[in-house]
Structure formats: C-alpha cells, structure tokens
Amino acid sequence: MKKQQTLVLIKPDGLKKSLTGNILTKLSETRLRIVGAKVVCVNEELAKKHYQHLTDKPFFEELKNYIMGKIHGKEYQRVLALVYQGENAITKVRELAGATNPEEAVSTSIRGAYGRITTKGVYENVIHTSGTLTEAEREIKLWFRPEEITTNLYPIVKTKDKIKWETSYDNVKL
Numbered sequence: 353m354k355k356q357q358t359l360v361l362i363k364p365d366g367l368k369k370s371l372t373g374n375i376l377t378k379l380s381e382t383r384l385r386i387v388g389a390k391v392v393c394v395n396e397e398l399a400k401k402h403y404q405h406l407t408d409k410p411f412f413e414e415l416k417n418y419i420m421g422k423i424h425g426k427e428y429q430r431v432l433a434l435v436y437q438g439e440n441a442i443t444k445v446r447e448l449a450g451a452t453n454p455e456e457a458v459s460t461s462i463r464g465a466y467g468r469i470t471t472k473g474v475y476e477n478v479i480h481t482s483g484t485l486t487e488a489e490r491e492i493k494l495w496f497r498p499e500e501i502t503t504n505l506y507p508i509v510k511t512k513d514k515i516k517w518e519t520s521y522d523n524v525k526l
C-alpha cells in the first residue's frame with residue numbers, strides 16, 4: 353500500500369487535561385512517522401474552514417468555540433497539530449482515536465478513554481484525525497505551509513517571496 357498522510361489535532365481539552373504525552377505515546381504504537389508538528393491558536397477563520405462540512409449543523413457554533421478553546425479558558429486556546437505519514441496512516445490513527453461520539457468509542461481508544469459530551473451536547477473528543485485521503489490533503493494544506501513539513505507531500509509553487517501549495521480545497525464561504 354502507498355504511503356499516506358493524516359492530520360492529527362490534539363484539541364484544547366486534550367491540552368488542558370495534560371494528555372499530550374499519553375496521546376503521542378499511544379500514536380507511536382502505529383510506527384508512523386511525524387513529518388510536521390506545531391502549536392496553533394485557532395482563529396475563527398481556521399475553525400470555520402476546518403469544520404466546513406458541518407456549517408449547517410445545529411451544534412456548529414459550539415463546535416467552533418470548542419476547537420478555538422473558548423470554553424477552556426484563555427491559556428488553553430490552542431491545539432497541537434501533527435502530520436503522521438506511513439502505510440495506511442489514516443485508518444491506523446482513526447482506529448486508535450475511536451468513534452466520533454466518545455460514549456460510543458471503545459473504552460481503550462483515545463476518545464473512549466478521555467472524551468466526554470458537554471452539557472451543551474458537544475462531543476469533546478480530545479483529538480481530530482482525518483477521515484479520508486481527500487480530507488487529509490485538504491486539512492494538511494489548511495493547517496501547514498509547505499516548509500513546515502519535512503518531506504515533499506504535495507506539489508508546490510514558488511513565487512518571489514513565498515512557497516505555496518499548488519492547489520488547495522478550502523472552499524468555505526466566510
């Protein structure tokens with residue numbers, strides 16, 4: 353099977369609960385390679401673009417507030433973003449993450465062990481992982497610039513003062 357890439361986000365609740373070490377250790381079981389990593393303060397634009405497939409859902413506002421860390425206090429308004437690469441990366445990471453709804457996730461999975469549903473009905477599920485190849489490419493290009501990835505993932509264009517991804521797929525209306 354061809355090498356794949358997948359975006360992983362440790363969400364503000366994961367940072368607040370000091371789960372970074374546990375989660376990275378768990379993900380290291382996959383033997384995948386980390387090819388990008390950074391801490392990001394998520395603004396409204398990035399939140400909307402990341403969750404563009406859910407803009408019409410009743411829980412969208414709360415979901416946006418969650419990924420921006422608005423419900424976790426000022427010092428937790430950040431996420432840890434990582435790109436993992438290797439064979440079957442998407443499925444391997446999603447299996448360790450567990451189901452979207454933390455109450456339905458296997459109890460030994462990351463979401464099953466550490467997630468919860470808030471009183472406002474948001475699935476606070478600690479970690480994001482890309483679901484498909486198309487999603488992974490869109491998300492990696494949204495969160496990372498080419499020079500922040502240690503390998504050549506997708507075609508780039510170089511202008512006088514910038515390196516950009518050749519194509520991107522963030523078509524959400526802001």
Ligand code: DAT
Nearest residue numbers: 406411415451452473474475477480481483
């Ligand atoms: P996943 O994160 O497993 O890929 P998704 O892309 O369908 O799932 O949804 C993105 C996030 O939105 C998910 O991690 C938590 C939240 N979410 C999804 N469905 C929800 C629901 N029915 N109620 C509350 N939050 C939900």
Ligand code: MG
Nearest residue numbers: 481482483487
């Ligand atoms: Mg998803």
